[in-house]
Amino acid sequence: xxxxxxxxxxxxxxxxxxxxGAAENDPPDLPTQPDRRSSLALEHPLPPVDPELAxxxxxGPLLTSGQTADVFALDDHRVLRRYRxxxxxxxxxxxxxxxxxxxxxxxAVLQAGGPDLVLERLHGPTLLQAVTAGxxxxxxxxxxxxxxxxxxxxxxxxxxxxxxxxxxWPSVAGGPAIVHLDLHPGNVILTEDHGPALLDWANAxxxxxxxxxxxxxxxxxxxxxxxxxVYSQAARAFxxxxxxxxxxxxxxxMDAAAALRAQDPSLVPGERELVPAAAVLxxxxxxxxxxx
Numbered sequence: 029x030x031x032x033x034x035x036x037x038x039x040x041x042x043x044x045x046x047x048x049g050a051a052e053n054d055p056p057d058l059p060t061q062p063d064r065r066s067s068l069a070l071e072h073p074l075p076p077v078d079p080e081l082a083x084x085x086x087x088g089p090l091l092t093s094g095q096t097a098d099v100f101a102l103d104d105h106r107v108l109r110r111y112r113x114x115x116x117x118x119x120x121x122x123x124x125x126x127x128x129x130x131x132x133x134x135x136a137v138l139q140a141g142g143p144d145l146v147l148e149r150l151h152g153p154t155l156l157q158a159v160t161a162g163x164x165x166x167x168x169x170x171x172x173x174x175x176x177x178x179x180x181x182x183x184x185x186x187x188x189x190x191x192x193x194x195x196x197w198p199s200v201a202g203g204p205a206i207v208h209l210d211l212h213p214g215n216v217i218l219t220e221d222h223g224p225a226l227l228d229w230a231n232a233x234x235x236x237x238x239x240x241x242x243x244x245x246x247x248x249x250x251x252x253x254x255x256x257x258v259y260s261q262a263a264r265a266f267x268x269x270x271x272x273x274x275x276x277x278x279x280x281x282m283d284a285a286a287a288l289r290a291q292d293p294s295l296v297p298g299e300r301e302l303v304p305a306a307a308v309l310x311x312x313x314x315x316x317x318x319x320x
Contacts, residue, residue, distance in 0.1 A: 095294040111143035133225035155216035170269035181205040203236035241276040242285035249306035
């Protein structure tokens with residue numbers, strides 16, 4: 029075990045392989061002030077993806093391949109993210125542009141069309157990589173994740189938004205906040221100049237803070253309960269630190285979070301079966317931390 033409390037060997041179980049491969053791009057300058065991309069820009073359509081890029085099966089070197097999308101490097105400043113299913117990314121683009129316009133740290137959308145998004149390329153290690161290397165402690169990592177939740181949930185709602193495919197997520201009935209629904213250390217990238225930024229907005233919706241935070245706890249708990257996983261012990265420690273860092277009532281939305289997680293189409297084989305045990309672990313740790 030290294031100084032961070034994580035095993036130095038690679039991920040071996042379904043939840044660990046998914047977490048380790050979650051980061052999609054790696055940052056120049058990030059928006060930290062609302063005026064970098066005015067909300068007025070949201071009234072205007074984005075330029076379409078260059079026809080040459082849109083028509084190419086290999087628009088650049090493949091950076092990563094997730095469960096639903098591939099990410100290609102276009103140059104040092106841009107990446108192209110493409111859904112293999114051909115799904116339209118319009119609703120994801122709308123929310124991502126909205127949060128960036130309000131100063132939330134995330135990659136800017138430069139072009140979009142159909143399943144293709146050209147995004148600002150962000151450079152830096154993921155939070156998961158930084159923790160594994162011992163550069164960030166588990167309590168500090170938990171605070172970073174909790175603070176990103178707080179910042180995101182404070183962004184005002186867009187005036188009108190609706191998912192292009194609402195039946196993909198039938199358990200998300202709406203709410204008072206923008207939610208990411210996949211916020212974990214593998215999707216947080218650490219920039220040199222502006223700190224942590226949040227990647228992979230495929231699951232983003234309008235929902236409740238309780239659901240969003242509960243899903244983070246559940247995703248981490250899956251790694252903790254994954255038998256034989258090299259990250260299990262560290263994931264449990266991170267989870268305990270995260271529960272301490274957040275003020276959100278996780279138990280209020282745990283049933284909804286578990287139901288939503290179980291139907292996530294991006295889960296790898298073997299990961300869905302971990303959800304019930306992960307929910308039990310979160311409940312147990314919350315009860316230990318908050319005795320009656």
